[in-house]
Amino acid sequence: MAGASDDRIEKQDRLAGVRQELGGAPLVLTSHEAVSWYLEGARTHVSLAGPPVLAVRVEAHGDVLFVADNEADRLIAEELLPEDAERVVRVPWWIPPAVAAAEIPGVPEADAAPQLRAARARMLPAERARYRSLGREAAEALTDVLAPVDPAETERAVAALIAAELIARGIDPLVVLVAGAQRGGFRHPLPTAGVLGERAMVVVCGRRGGLIANATRWVGAPVDEEPLLGVERAFLDASAPGARLDDAFAAGTAAYARFGFDADEWQRHHQGGPTGYAGRDPRATASTTDLLVANQAFAWNPTAPGAKVEDTMLRTADGWEVLTADDRWPSVEYEGLRRPVARAYGA
Numbered sequence: 001m002a003g004a005s006d007d008r009i010e011k012q013d014r015l016a017g018v019r020q021e022l023g024g025a026p027l028v029l030t031s032h033e034a035v036s037w038y039l040e041g042a043r044t045h046v047s048l049a050g051p052p053v054l055a056v057r058v059e060a061h062g063d064v065l066f067v068a069d070n071e072a073d074r075l076i077a078e079e080l081l082p083e084d085a086e087r088v089v090r091v092p093w094w095i096p097p098a099v100a101a102a103e104i105p106g107v108p109e110a111d112a113a114p115q116l117r118a119a120r121a122r123m124l125p126a127e128r129a130r131y132r133s134l135g136r137e138a139a140e141a142l143t144d145v146l147a148p149v150d151p152a153e154t155e156r157a158v159a160a161l162i163a164a165e166l167i168a169r170g171i172d173p174l175v176v177l178v179a180g181a182q183r184g185g186f187r188h189p190l191p192t193a194g195v196l197g198e199r200a201m202v203v204v205c206g207r208r209g210g211l212i213a214n215a216t217r218w219v220g221a222p223v224d225e226e227p228l229l230g231v232e233r234a235f236l237d238a239s240a241p242g243a244r245l246d247d248a249f250a251a252g253t254a255a256y257a258r259f260g261f262d263a264d265e266w267q268r269h270h271q272g273g274p275t276g277y278a279g280r281d282p283r284a285t286a287s288t289t290d291l292l293v294a295n296q297a298f299a300w301n302p303t304a305p306g307a308k309v310e311d312t313m314l315r316t317a318d319g320w321e322v323l324t325a326d327d328r329w330p331s332v333e334y335e336g337l338r339r340p341v342a343r344a345y346g347a
Helices: 004-021 032-038 069-078 097-101 109-121 125-146 155-168 226-238 245-258
Strands: 027-029 054-059 062-068 088-091 172-179 199-208 211-220 272-274 296-300 313-316 319-322 331-334 337-340
Touching (some): 027 109, 032 109, 062 069, 125 313, 155 172, 155 199, 226 331
Parallel strands (some): 062 088
Antiparallel strands (some): 054 062, 172 199, 199 211, 331 337
């Protein structure tokens, strides 16, 4: 992991500041997003639905990694940096690592959630490189599956192909949603035996190196993309370094009425927000007041009945960089940014 050790030093400094703000006690990291962020993308799971198999106590004299004993050899050999492998404490499999890490008093992760989000927000060089690679490959997987897809294919068959393409690239398929023409009104359409039909939506959230790429693509009949792209642009324009997340959320949701949608359309589905080591970190609402920074990743996803746009983007000092992009996918330019449009069957 080129550059990972340099990134880790910066992360240690950031968490030293968090500990100082919280009184100087050790900080106990127990979630997938916090542990994987701190350990440079280490795979913290066995089951995608299960808890992490390790926890970290961040202390003044150094970090201590509490690792399930039956997972320790693999993690040391394949996941951890050499300096972390030297600080592993093996925990019997019947004791959750989070419990072992908390036996000595410290600050639990839940008590430092806003500070930890702020520590993760500004992505470092090695992280940005990993994210660019992940985003590109996730987008390529979508193109490879959907370019030749047939409207008679079932949602489940398409979901299976996408999951296989992601896994072949070392990407965990955390979310794969498919909605055929008969189910276009559902915002989180788990795949069924129904066929794609005239127009279909596919959504993926794929994780590799701890980071999550989020993207939505449409196939089939075209629609007027411009109104929803206008709403997305309102979210993007308001997501500038130094702004607050609740203000960006307010600017984007207010744009629905301006672009011809029902003014309350935003209430029917979440709108996305910052992303990275969690699908949304955090999901934006009117009460999320996180300060936005340069080199922060976002996945805004404005939606309306039968329409949605979503990509993972990096907000650099120079503007927006779309990470989940594949030049083979049809797109239009909207206010200086290439945005995906529906791909016609057979195109």
